[in-house]
Amino acid sequence: MITDGISIPFDVSRIRKDFPTLHRQVNGRELVYFDNGATSQKPQLVIDAITEYYTENNANIHRGVHYLSQLATTQYEDARKIIQNYINAPLSEEVLFTKGTTDSINLVASSLGELFSEGDEIIISAMEHHSNIVPWQMLCERKGCTLKVIPINEAGELMMNEFDQLLTPKTKLVSVTHISNTLGTINPIEEIIKKTHDVGGYVLIDGAQSVQHIKVDVQALDCDFFAFSAHKVFGPTGVGVLYGKKEILDQMPPYQGGGDMIAKVTFEKTTYNELPHKFEAGTPNISGGICLGTAISYLSELDLNAIQAHETELAKYAEEKLLQFEGLRIIGTAEHKTSVVSFIVDGVHPFDLGTLLDKQGIAVRTGHHCTQPLMDFYQIPGTVRASFAFYNTKEEIDVFIHAVERSLNMLK
Amino acid sequence: MTLEEKQQEIIDEFAIYDDWMDKYEYIIELGKELPIISDENKTDDKLIEGCQSRVWLNTAVEDGKMSFTADSDAIITKGIIGLLIRVLNDETPKEVATSDLRFIKEIGLHEHLSPTRSNGLASMVKKMKLSAIAAS
Ligand SMILES: Cc1ncc(COP(=O)(O)O)c(C=O)c1O
Numbered sequence: 001m002i003t004d005g006i007s008i009p010f011d012v013s014r015i016r017k018d019f020p021t022l023h024r025q026v027n028g029r030e031l032v033y034f035d036n037g038a039t040s041q042k043p044q045l046v047i048d049a050i051t052e053y054y055t056e057n058n059a060n061i062h063r064g065v066h067y068l069s070q071l072a073t074t075q076y077e078d079a080r081k082i083i084q085n086y087i088n089a090p091l092s093e094e095v096l097f098t099k100g101t102t103d104s105i106n107l108v109a110s111s112l113g114e115l116f117s118e119g120d121e122i123i124i125s126a127m128e129h130h131s132n133i134v135p136w137q138m139l140c141e142r143k144g145c146t147l148k149v150i151p152i153n154e155a156g157e158l159m160m161n162e163f164d165q166l167l168t169p170k171t172k173l174v175s176v177t178h179i180s181n182t183l184g185t186i187n188p189i190e191e192i193i194k195k196t197h198d199v200g201g202y203v204l205i206d207g208a209q210s211v212q213h214i215k216v217d218v219q220a221l222d223c224d225f226f227a228f229s230a231h232k233v234f235g236p237t238g239v240g241v242l243y244g245k246k247e248i249l250d251q252m253p254p255y256q257g258g259g260d261m262i263a264k265v266t267f268e269k270t271t272y273n274e275l276p277h278k279f280e281a282g283t284p285n286i287s288g289g290i291c292l293g294t295a296i297s298y299l300s301e302l303d304l305n306a307i308q309a310h311e312t313e314l315a316k317y318a319e320e321k322l323l324q325f326e327g328l329r330i331i332g333t334a335e336h337k338t339s340v341v342s343f344i345v346d347g348v349h350p351f352d353l354g355t356l357l358d359k360q361g362i363a364v365r366t367g368h369h370c371t372q373p374l375m376d377f378y379q380i381p382g383t384v385r386a387s388f389a390f391y392n393t394k395e396e397i398d399v400f401i402h403a404v405e406r407s408l409n410m411l412k
Numbered sequence: 413m414t415l416e417e418k419q420q421e422i423i424d425e426f427a428i429y430d431d432w433m434d435k436y437e438y439i440i441e442l443g444k445e446l447p448i449i450s451d452e453n454k455t456d457d458k459l460i461e462g463c464q465s466r467v468w469l470n471t472a473v474e475d476g477k478m479s480f481t482a483d484s485d486a487i488i489t490k491g492i493i494g495l496l497i498r499v500l501n502d503e504t505p506k507e508v509a510t511s512d513l514r515f516i517k518e519i520g521l522h523e524h525l526s527p528t529r530s531n532g533l534a535s536m537v538k539k540m541k542l543s544a545i546a547a548s
């Protein structure tokens with residue numbers, strides 16, 4: 001544990017041993033996995049925890065007096081506490097298990113959205129993932145609210161002067177991403193939260209790309225909601241988190257109806273369970289929740305400052321090397337960035353480059369990255385995106401650069 | 413040459429490449445050779461929007477034979493289009509409609525025809541066959 005400033009030196013080769021997938025071959029080459037923005041690989045610890053859960057402890061939770069049910073319930077609730085500690089939420093019932101970021105955002109749009117009325121305003125940004133656009137468009141259609149968009153500059157930074165103009169007393173909610181999945185921009189969310197609170201609005205932070213890279217403290221941020229997905233933080237797919245302030249969650253109507261979320265059901269009237277259960281209808285992804293706890297425990301044993309330094313160095317190194325290619329342009333050059341490098345090359349389609357890199361064992365993402373409006377802004381069909389995690393290395397970047405060179409020679 | 417003979421010819425051509433990159437080098441060359449459709453023919457009704465690349469397909473029937481021209485913004489997609497056109501052009505509607513394009517699989521490119529690849533090729537083949545059915 002790194003709790004008292006005595007940090008174990010960050011040792012990538014030791015860490016890589018924890019991730020079995022990193023050691024496989026693809027198309028006859030050592031895999032170079034640079035698609036961490038889409039999903040992260042899983043440490044053996046998490047994979048083992050999944051097996052152990054189904055081998056030893058499988059039972060339904062919150063419903064049985066028997067031993068296994070109690071055990072599974074305890075493990076599930078312990079995982080909630082691990083997450084609570086990790087993001088420094090005041091109360092464990094403010095940590096809701098969901099299916100992922102998309103589900104978390106939809107929960108807020110459906111439930112909090114019920115309290116909105118015609119003419120209310122919701123603000124998002126030009127760099128949002130489709131999952132932080134479409135639920136709000138659907139809500140606006142349902143309730144007659146207005147959707148406003150914070151524009152960005154060429155570098156891919158939010159234009160904060162414009163944001164000031166968009167805020168009005170009618171602003172009910174601002175929902176923005178902490179870190180852009182396409183550009184890597186780290187947004188000034190502290191400022192956004194403060195200014196939105198000044199006009200009486202709530203703020204939801206899409207943390208899908210942030211918890212795995214930088215320390216998140218929801219109390220220090222004072223955000224009203226914070227959403228993220230387990231699968232991008234070294235945990236399993238199909239599970240995620242919505243943090244919400246208790247006083248707001250208490251006012252919100254339930255999201256879905258079913259088992260677990262009720263206090264008492266009669267045909268005349270049903271009363272709802274307390275938080276967090278009010279928002280967790282039905283049998284949840286029990287193993288997913290427990291193993292997200294395992295993943296977060298794993299992450300909290302690492303030195304996040306060292307991780308950040310390592311990842312920043314990787315991104316800088318990759319950008320430097322990439323910019324040596326003629327006609328290559330980095331998309332997203334914000335001053336504050338994480339380890340995402342999106343780029344295009346004149347006369348080369350991202351799909352072609354991605355296909356050739358794949359054949360050389362390199363996994364990158366190509367396309368619009370579920371941010372079509374952002375591609376429209378830059379007037380490009382898509383980018384090639386390399387997104388790094390702490391287990392990536394400079395040697396892998398060298399392999400990648402060599403493969404890019406070979407591919408460009410073929411394509412140009 | 414029959415449709416089947418054309419398929420076999422392509423399979424033989426690719427048999428000399430055991431390295432993926434060589435195979436793709438060849439596909440890229442084919443893509444570069446394929447005539448580009450003029451911009452006025454790249455109309456929206458001919459556009460097949462894939463998530464990753466876009467494809468334009470132009471269909472005609474001449475003297476009872478299918479005639480396809482196509483284009484893509486991605487060169488690898490275009491190369492594969494070239495192969496498809498080589499096999500399906502100048503064949504009767506019936507032959508196109510009932511063709512089993514096994515060469516794609518045999519030369520190891522079936523991933524490109526999977527709908528999940530979203531490069532527009534799967535939809536293109538479907539459209540080619542549908543237009544052949546309509547013409548037969
Ligand atoms: C910024 C951002 N928001 C939301 C999402 C959606 O996450 P999920 O698909 O896990 O629900 C993603 C995933 O790519 C993302 O990068």
